Amino acid sequence: MTARQEKYKVLLVDDEPIILRSLKVAIPWDELGLEIAGEARNGEVALRLIEEKAPQIIISDIRMPVIDGIALMKEVLPRSSKLIFIFISGYGEFEYARDALRLGAFDYLLKPIDHDELTEMLTRAKVKLDKQKENEQLMLSVQMLSTLARERMFAEFTLGNSRPLQHLKWLENSELEGEYFMAVVRLDDYAALAARWSAEEKHLWLFAIRNILEEWSMDNGALSVFPFYNGEWVLLFPGRLGEGKRELGEKLVADIKRYSKLACSVGISRSTQGIDQLSTVYPLAAKALFQRFYSGQAGVFIEEETPDTGGRDVKYPKELEVSLIESIRTLNMERMLVLFDEMAIFIEAQALSKELAERIIIEMVVVLYRQFENLNMQPDWSLEGLLGKLHGLGTLTAMINVLKQEFREWMLESNKVMAREDGRSVVEKAKRYIEDNYHKDLSIEELSEVAGLSISHFCTLFKQISGYTFLEFVTNCRMEKAKYILQNSNVKVYQVAPLVGYQDPRYFTQVFKKATGKTPTEYREEYTKQA
Incomplete structure (x- = not known):
C-alpha cells in the first residue's frame, strides 16, 4: 500500500x-x-x-469528565496544529x-447525531488532509525546508536580508520568480487587545x-x-489573482471576522x-495599510489606489524618515527632537494644506511607532490615541509639539526598559x-x-549573543538529543524522529x-563498534 x-x-x-x-457502525469509514x-x-x-x-x-x-473537549484541543493543537477536531455538542452548548x-x-x-451530516464533515476533513499531504510532499521534494525555515527565510527577505540566497540554490525555481503581490494583515487596535489578554490568551488568539x-x-x-510583527501576518499571492485584489482582501477580512x-x-x-x-x-x-488610520475605518487598502492630493506631486521626506528611525533605534533623544523640527520646516517649505500635512505626519508617526514596536518598547502606548490627538489639532506647530512630547516620553520609558533588559539573560532563557x-x-x-520581544528583535538578539540563528540552535539541540538516544537506547530509528x-x-x-x-543507523552502528 502506497503512502497515498x-x-x-x-x-x-x-x-x-x-x-x-x-459512531463505529453508522459511518462508512472504509469508503471514506x-x-x-x-x-x-x-x-x-x-x-x-x-x-x-x-x-x-x-x-x-x-x-x-476529567478533561473536556476544548481543554483537550488546547493541549494538543499547539504542538500538532494539523490535527482536525470535530466536536459533538448538546443544544445548550451552542456558544x-x-x-x-x-x-x-x-x-x-449537535446531538442527536445526524450521521449523514457527520459523513459530509468527514469527507471535507479528508479533502483538507489530502491537500495538506500534497503540500507536505511538495515541500519535501522541491524545497526540502521545514515550514519554520521557509517562514523565517521569507521574513529575512522582507526585512531586506538577502544572505539566505547564498545557501538556498533551489530558490532559482521558486514560485516567487513568477509575478506575485503581497497582502499585510494586521489586527485592528492590536496594542489594546494585547494589553487585555493574558500571556496564555495572547498565545491562543495568535x-x-x-x-x-x-x-x-x-x-x-x-x-x-507567515507571521511578521506581533499581530501582523504577510500573505503572498500569485500575480494572476491581481485583478481581484479588493474582493480577495474583503473576503479575507470577512472570514477572519467570521471565525475569530x-x-x-x-x-x-x-x-x-x-x-x-x-x-x-x-x-x-x-x-497602503496606513490608510486605515486616515480613513478611521477598518477595511482593505490597495497601494495603487493612492489618495487624492489635488493634482499636486507631494514629496514624502524619506531621508528624514530614515534618520528618525535611526535615532529611535539608537535611543538618541536629542537627535530625534531636532529631526521633528526639521519635519516642520520641510512641511512649511512645501506650503502644504492642513490635510496633506496631516497625512505626511500620520504616515511618519505610524512608521516610527512600528520601529518602537519592533524593539518591543511600547508596553502601554496607544497609537490610536496619539493619532486622535493629532487629528484634533489646528496648527502645524501644535502637531509637532505633541509629537515631540509623546515621543520624548516614549524614549525615556524605552531607556528604562532597555536598562532593565539584560540581552544575555533573555537569550539564555x-x-x-x-x-x-x-x-x-x-x-x-x-x-x-517567551523572550518578551518582537520576532525580528528576538532573531537579531539571539544571533548576536548565541552565534546561532534560531533554526540552527533548535536543529543542533535536536541532533545532540538524537545522538544521545541512539547511543543509549534500542529505540528504532523511525521512532527517534x-x-x-x-x-x-x-x-x-x-x-x-x-x-x-552519517545516517542515524550508520551512527548507531559505528558507536556500538567503538563501545
Missing part, C-alpha cells in the same frame, strides 16, 4: 458508550478512506492515545461550540488567527503565509517578481526553553513571546546526515 492509499486515523472520544458504538485508531471515555485517556496512535482526526464530545471553532476546531454537530489564515490561504490560492470575531485591516501591494523584491513590496503594502521543548513544533513566534521534534522520519534522517555525515 494509506487511511487516515480517527480517534473517538465520548463518555457515553452508546454514542461510541453508534478512514479507520478508527482508538476510542476514549474522557480527555485524559484521549491524550495518551493521541501520543500512541497519532490520529489525524479527533471526534470528541465537547463536555466530558461553547462556537468558542471551539474560534480556537481552531474544524466543525461541530495561534487561532494563524490557523485561520493557513486554512484560508490553502483554499484561496495564496503562495505562502476580531477585526483586521489589509494592505495590498502592487505586483512584482523575484524573492529579493519582498523587502521592496512590504513597505508598499504597509504604506530562550535557550533553556528550546532545550526543554525541542521535541515540540517550536516556532519563532512562540520563542519571541518524533522524540526530537520531527514528524517525518525521512526528513529527520536527511537533517541528521547533514549534521553528522
